[in-house]
Amino acid sequence: MLTDNHGRPINYLRLAVTDRCNLRCFYCMPHEGIEFLPKNHLLSYEEMIRLVSILAKMGISKVRITGGEPFVRKDLMAFLWKLSEIPGIEKINLTTNGVLTAPYVPELKRMGISAINLSLDSLDRKRFLEMTRRDELPNVMKTYEAILEHNIPLKINSVMMAGKNEEDIFSLIELARNQAVDVRFIEEMPFNGEGEKPEYFLSYQKILDKIKSQYPGISKIQDEAFSTSYNYNIPGFKGNIGIIAAYSRTFCGTCNRMRITPIGDLKTCLYADASLNLRDLLRNNADDELISNKILNAFQHRAKDGFEAENQRSSTIHESMTTIGG
Numbered sequence: 001m002l003t004d005n006h007g008r009p010i011n012y013l014r015l016a017v018t019d020r021c022n023l024r025c026f027y028c029m030p031h032e033g034i035e036f037l038p039k040n041h042l043l044s045y046e047e048m049i050r051l052v053s054i055l056a057k058m059g060i061s062k063v064r065i066t067g068g069e070p071f072v073r074k075d076l077m078a079f080l081w082k083l084s085e086i087p088g089i090e091k092i093n094l095t096t097n098g099v100l101t102a103p104y105v106p107e108l109k110r111m112g113i114s115a116i117n118l119s120l121d122s123l124d125r126k127r128f129l130e131m132t133r134r135d136e137l138p139n140v141m142k143t144y145e146a147i148l149e150h151n152i153p154l155k156i157n158s159v160m161m162a163g164k165n166e167e168d169i170f171s172l173i174e175l176a177r178n179q180a181v182d183v184r185f186i187e188e189m190p191f192n193g194e195g196e197k198p199e200y201f202l203s204y205q206k207i208l209d210k211i212k213s214q215y216p217g218i219s220k221i222q223d224e225a226f227s228t229s230y231n232y233n234i235p236g237f238k239g240n241i242g243i244i245a246a247y248s249r250t251f252c253g254t255c256n257r258m259r260i261t262p263i264g265d266l267k268t269c270l271y272a273d274a275s276l277n278l279r280d281l282l283r284n285n286a287d288d289e290l291i292s293n294k295i296l297n298a299f300q301h302r303a304k305d306g307f308e309a310e311n312q313r314s315s316t317i318h319e320s321m322t323t324i325g326g
C-alpha cells in the first residue's frame with residue numbers, strides 16, 4: 001500500500017485525460033487566448049493504461065476521470081472499458097460538465113461506472129450562459145435525466161460564488177428533495193488560468209449559513225472516510241447536501257489522493273508543483289519498477305497540507321483547473 005510521509009494511505013487517483021473543454025467557466029479558464037497543449041504532449045491512452053496498471057499494484061483502487069472535459073477526447077469510452085479491466089481497480093468515477101455525456105450514459109451503466117459527478121452551477125439558462133460562456137444548459141440537463149434514469153449514483157458539484165450564482169443555491173438544493181442526488185457546493189479556488197485570487201470567494205461557513213437561513217432543520221451527518229465534503233441532511237430530502245472547503249483546505253489531514261495531469265505530471269497535492277513527469281519516464285523506456293520507485297519517493301516528500309504545498313511552490317498559482325484536473 002502506497003503511504004505518504006505523514007502516514008496517509010494513497011489509494012485514489014484523479015486522472016485528467018485532456019486539458020481541452022467545450023465550456024469556458026469563468027472561474028476555470030479565460031474567455032480566449034487559451035493555449036491548449038500540443039496533442040503529442042498529452043499522455044496517450046496506452047500510456048495512461050500502463051500507469052494505472054502500475055498504480056493498481058501499488059494500492060490505487062479508485063480512479064476518477066476528469067479534465068478538461070473528458071468527453072471532448074476522442075475514443076474516451078474505449079479507454080474507459082480498458083481501464084475497467086485493470087485488476088485491482090474497483091471503482092471508476094467520472095467528473096463531467098454533461099454537455100456531451102447523455103448518449104454515453106447507458107454504456108457507462110453497462111460498464112459498471114461507480115458514480116458520476118456532474119458540474120452544474122445554475123439551473124437558470126441565462127446565468128448558466130454567463131458562468132460557462134456557452135448556452136448548453138439543455139444538454140447538461142439531458143445528461144442529468146439520463147444518469148437518474150439509469151440509477152447511477154450522482155453528485156452535483158457547484159462552485160458557489162458571491163454575487164454570481166448565490167441565488168441559485170436554493171434551486172440546486174431542491175434537486176436533492178425528491179431524488180437521491182447529492183448536491184455539493186465548492187469554494188472558489190484560484191485555479192482560473194489568469195493568476196488571480198478567487199474574486200467571488202464565499203467561504204464554506206458563509207455557504208452553510210445561507211443554507212441554514214432557508215432550511216433551519218438541516219443537520220450534520222457522518223462524513224465518509226476521506227471525504228472532502230462536510231455533509232448534511234435536510235429532513236425529508238432523499239439526497240444529501242455537501243460543502244467542500246476547497247480553498248479553506250480543511251480536509252488535507254486525511255487526503256488519500258494523487259493527481260496525474262494531462263501531460264503526465266504527478267501531483268501529490270492540488271496546490272503543489274508537480275513532483276515528477278511520468279510521461280517522460282514512460283517515453284524513455286523506464287521499467288515498471290523504476291516508475292513505482294519514483295512515485296513512492298515523491299510521496300515521501302509530500303507537504304502536510306495545501307497551505308504548506310502552496311508555500312513550497314516555485315511560482316504563484318497561475319494555472320487553470322483544466323491543466324491539473326479538477
Ligand code: SAM
Pocket residue numbers: 021027028066067068069070095096097117118119157158159186187188189190191192246321322325326
Ligand atoms: N470539465 C469537467 C467538469 O467541469 O465537471 C471536469 C473538469 S473540471 C476542472 C472539475 C471540477 O473543477 C468542476 O466541478 C469545476 O466546477 C471545478 N473547478 C474548476 N475551476 C475551479 C475553481 N477555480 N475553483 C473551484 N472549483 C473549480
Ligand code: SF4
Pocket residue numbers: 021022023024025028029067068069097119321322
Ligand atoms: Fe471546462 Fe470543467 Fe473548467 Fe468548466 S470547470 S471550463 S467545464 S474544465
